[in-house]
Amino acid sequence: MLHVTVLALYLLLTGWVVSYVMIHRRWLDTMIGMMTSMSVGMISGLGIGSTTGLMLPGYFFQATVLSMLAGGLCGLISGLPLGMLAVLDGTLSGLMAGMMGTMLIIMVPPSFAHTTVLLLSIVGSAILFAVHLLLLQETHREQAGFIGKPGVLFSMIAAFQFLFFFQASSLNSTPLSAEHLHHHDSIIESDLADMGTDPSSNELLIKASEFAFTPNKIEVAVNDNVLVTLDNEGKVEHDLEVVGTGVHIHAEAGHKKSDNIRFSKPGTYRAVCTLPGHQEAGMVAIIHVKK
Numbered sequence: 596m597l598h599v600t601v602l603a604l605y606l607l608l609t610g611w612v613v614s615y616v617m618i619h620r621r622w623l624d625t626m627i628g629m630m631t632s633m634s635v636g637m638i639s640g641l642g643i644g645s646t647t648g649l650m651l652p653g654y655f656f657q658a659t660v661l662s663m664l665a666g667g668l669c670g671l672i673s674g675l676p677l678g679m680l681a682v683l684d685g686t687l688s689g690l691m692a693g694m695m696g697t698m699l700i701i702m703v704p705p706s707f708a709h710t711t712v713l714l715l716s717i718v719g720s721a722i723l724f725a726v727h728l729l730l731l732q733e734t735h736r737e738q739a740g741f742i743g744k745p746g747v748l749f750s751m752i753a754a755f756q757f758l759f760f761f762q763a764s765s766l767n768s769t770p771l772s773a774e775h776l777h778h779h780d781s782i783i784e785s786d787l788a789d790m791g792t793d794p795s796s797n798e799l800l801i802k803a804s805e806f807a808f809t810p811n812k813i814e815v816a817v818n819d820n821v822l823v824t825l826d827n828e829g830k831v832e833h834d835l836e837v838v839g840t841g842v843h844i845h846a847e848a849g850h851k852k853s854d855n856i857r858f859s860k861p862g863t864y865r866a867v868c869t870l871p872g873h874q875e876a877g878m879v880a881i882i883h884v885k886k
């Protein structure tokens with residue numbers, strides 16, 4: 596929902612600038628044309644790149660290629676009414692920004708990925724707004740109609756962005772009492788057979804796939820030494836991190852990894868996959884520690 600909205604905002608803004616350029620191309624010189632198509636290419640590339648990076652977790656190569664094509668196409672379209680230099684400038688900026696947008700999502704910490712996309716969309720729309728003001732100034736037009744009134748559209752978009760921004764930041768709050776957790780740092784490669792979730796055995800098997808943990812609701816008793824095994828049945832690597840604690844188990848596709856954990860205080864803990872976008876795609880498990 597969030598991703599679709601952010602993508603729609605970029606397309607709306609791009610379409611808005613492109614329509615203005617098409618209507619008033621007679622008054623625009625080469626420099627303005629290049630500046631416009633470069634801004635549109637870069638901003639739509641970054642926006643589409645970061646959004647698809649978040650939407651297609653685990654498929655970064657495909658997301659990168661897709662974003663480069665989409666960014667390049669946006670730059671090309673915005674340059675078309677303004678001549679060859681603008682087309683080249685727009686296309687190249689779009690290709691490059693599409694790649695950088697996707698890579699940015701790989702680089703930022705997963706819990707910050709949503710915020711990054713939203714911040715980019717706020718900065719991006721502000722820049723496109725400035726480009727629109729530049730175009731207005733250049734064409735010396737007193738515009739009637741929606742396309743010529745940037746203030747109205749921009750305030751609407753800004754309102755949407757802030758709404759989503761606050762919604763997303765409230766989702767990212769992390770519970771937890773890390774200081775009550777004793778973590779034994781003994782990550783072992785294990786080829787243990789499936790052991791199920793029999794509580795008396797103090798062994799817990801969590802399966803990872805694209806993009807879920809099974810089970811995703813787990814109960815353990817306080818002060819029990821639990822051997823947690825992450826069985827990655829997926830096609831890409833996954834991990835399991837108990838948020839706010841040092842527990843982090845990483846398993847390559849088709850592999851199992853185990854680690855011991857002991858919770859010394861009852862409460863609710865959240866376990867997530869920290870690979871970019873995986874948590875957002877559903878890789879979250881809740882651990883209830885009972886007395």
Ligand SMILES: [Cu+2]
Nearest residue numbers: 833868870873
């Ligand atoms: Cu994962």
